Amino acid sequence: QVQLVESGGGLVQAGGSLGLSCAASGGTSALYTMAWFRQVSGKERESVCAIDWSGVNTYYSDSVYGRFTISRDKAKDTVYLQMNSLKPEDTAVYYCAAYIGDELVRPAKLVGYWGQGTQVTVSS
Numbered sequence: 001q002v003q004l005v006e007s008g009g010g011l012v013q014a015g016g017s018l019g020l021s022c023a024a025s026g027g028t029s030a031l032y033t034m035a036w037f038r039q040v041s042g043k044e045r046e047s048v049c050a051i052d053w054s055g056v057n058t059y060y061s062d063s064v065y066g067r068f069t070i071s072r073d074k075a076k077d078t079v080y081l082q083m084n085s086l087k088p089e090d091t092a093v094y095y096c097a098a099y100i101g102d103e104l105v106r107p108a109k110l111v112g113y114w115g116q117g118t119q120v121t122v123s124s
Contacts, residue, residue: 040093
């Protein structure tokens with residue numbers, strides 16, 4: 001059983017930056033693929049980015065490519081999301097996710113573990 005606890009988030013102006021953290025505990029979390037999803041009210045939860053267990057391979061959705069950076073510190077069992085050049089359309093609840101498997105893109109319904117979610121609001 002993996003527990004994920006997120007921190008960060010908040011309100012920022014368009015063009016600004018924000019960082020999120022996700023601390024994992026329990027099980028062999030270091031072997032899991034870690035990802036960030038986001039969800040806007042009334043819409044499906046979508047994958048934003050992911051990083052494999054080694055920390056070498058990453059995935060970014062087209063909407064955040066070049067602006068967001070995912071990284072992980074295996075010693076601390078923590079995953080980070082650095083968000084730069086934020087846009088109002090990045091406003092959403094961001095969720096940390098963990099699952100066993102090599103694929104970096106996985107539908108939300110197949111994710112094994114979720115964090116509680118943290119609100120990110122980008123004002124124009």
